[in-house]
Amino acid sequence: MAPRAVEGADPKPGELALRALAFLARDDDRVGRFLALTGLDAGDVRGLLGDRGFHLAVLDHIAGDEALLLDFVAEESLPPEAVGRARRVLGGGDD
Numbered sequence: 001m002a003p004r005a006v007e008g009a010d011p012k013p014g015e016l017a018l019r020a021l022a023f024l025a026r027d028d029d030r031v032g033r034f035l036a037l038t039g040l041d042a043g044d045v046r047g048l049l050g051d052r053g054f055h056l057a058v059l060d061h062i063a064g065d066e067a068l069l070l071d072f073v074a075e076e077s078l079p080p081e082a083v084g085r086a087r088r089v090l091g092g093g094d095d
């Protein structure tokens with residue numbers, strides 16, 4: 001887990017999305033479900049790593065499954081609201 005720069009501060013939205021993607025990728029079932037629901041294949045992901053819309057899609061996927069969200073934020077030592085705040089910054093609207 002990457003250390004946070006300032007205790008209590010949220011990571012940047014793009015950074016949080018990439019951390020969420022890494023979380024998904026550590027489990028074949030989690031990443032498989034993400035790829036199936038987005039219609040992407042693993043080869044597409046590398047080209048999308050810097051894409052704001054892709055970051056939003058990753059965070060939307062995490063936020064859309066409460067158990068997944070809670071597992072992710074527990075692993076990252078973040079409050080669940082951090083994902084919602086990152087989604088809003090990326091243009092995802094309200095939770």
